[in-house]
Amino acid sequence: MIRPMKNVPSFLHKLFNQAAEAPAMPDAEYTVDELAVEAGTTVRNLRAYQDRGLLPPPERRGRVGIYNGEHLARLRLIGQLLERGYSIASIRELLEAWEQGRDLAHVLGLEQAIVGAWNLVEPTRLGFDEVQVLFGADLTDDNMDRARELGLIEFAGDHLRVLNPRVFSAGVQLYRSGIPLDALLEQFAAIRRQVEPVSAGIVRMIVEHLVNPLLSSSLPHVSELNDLNRQLLALRPLVEQVVDSELARGLQLSANQELGERVGELLKGFLKR
Structure with missing residues (x-):
């Protein structure tokens, strides 16, 4: 049974749900030769797809296998994926994920590219x-619990x-x-509160300008996905460079102000003696 999927990139949602909403003639029936002609493929390819688990078996009527509109929709979907450079093994994994309701972006490696690049x-x-x-x-129970709450440590036996x-x-x-240690933990918590919104903004920028244009309208070619993976992996050091530079600038400004005030106080006290 072909079914729609939700919560997938729009290009996959469109492509797979087109197959889910097909066929236009749900009661149509085909022999293997008729199905091959209708799908624009060969009987040999059709049988190969069946052998590799891409196409469900037909309904048996005596010695004749009868296919229906869902088989035709599945064949057309397979054809589009093949045209985009996907291997038979990749297509099988995508179809299995689709039928099980899993995230197709994860199967394509997009999730790993985005998440893995920042691990x-x-x-x-x-x-x-x-x-x-x-x-x-300083290793008190309170400090241990605080470190655990902040996700710095986990207890493991x-x-x-x-x-x-x-x-x-x-x-x-x-x-x-x-x-x-308690001062360090408190400052780390403060840093996290400030950094998380900045990080979210950076990721939104990357998704909006690099990921969404590729995934918005049509199924990308395998080479395009590979290029995106490489691009995402290359972004982390660039983003870290910007953040590190801004942090260094902020530290310098704060240090100049704080230390300058402190030295000024010391000088005033010395001159009053």
């Missing part, structure tokens, strides 16, 4: 004793999963410099 390094595991050595008396080793490593160095 952080893999989590690491540390024993509680190791973490205790790093943070000493007798170990901790450090979900973002880069942030954890920076936190260790800052703690060693003399900043208390």
Whole structure:
């Protein structure tokens, strides 16, 4: 049974739902030769699609297989996908995902390209004793719970999963410099509150100007999807460069102001002596 899908990119929604709404003649019946002619393919191809699980079997009437409009719609869909450069294996996976209600964007690799391009390094595991050595008396239950709430760690039996080793490593160095752990956690929470809206805006910009134009009207060719994947993977360091530069600028301005005021106060106190 061919059925419509929701929550998929518009080009896939249009293409697959055209097949779902077909056929114009739902009661039409075809022999294998008639179906091949109607679909603009060959009997050999039709049987190959059946053997590979792309086309449901016909209704058997004695020794004759009878196909219907849904078979024709499926064949036309397969033809369009083949014309766009999709392999038989990829088409089979798309059709299976479609029938099971799964996200076709994920099957095409778009989700992985977008999400994977921004994934952080893999989590690491540390024993509680190791973490205790790093943070000493500051490793209180409250601080542990706060770190977990912020998604920095997870409890895993007798170990901790450090979900973002880069942030954890920076936190260790800052703690060693003399900043208390609770102050670090509070500042991290503040950073996240500011960064998440900025990150959302960046992703919306990328989707609007790079992803949507490719997915808005027609099924992209495999080569176009590959190009998009590469482009998305190349964007992360560029975006990080902009964000890092702006953060450095903000730190410089704040440092000049805060340190300047503090030094000024010290000088005033010295001159009054």
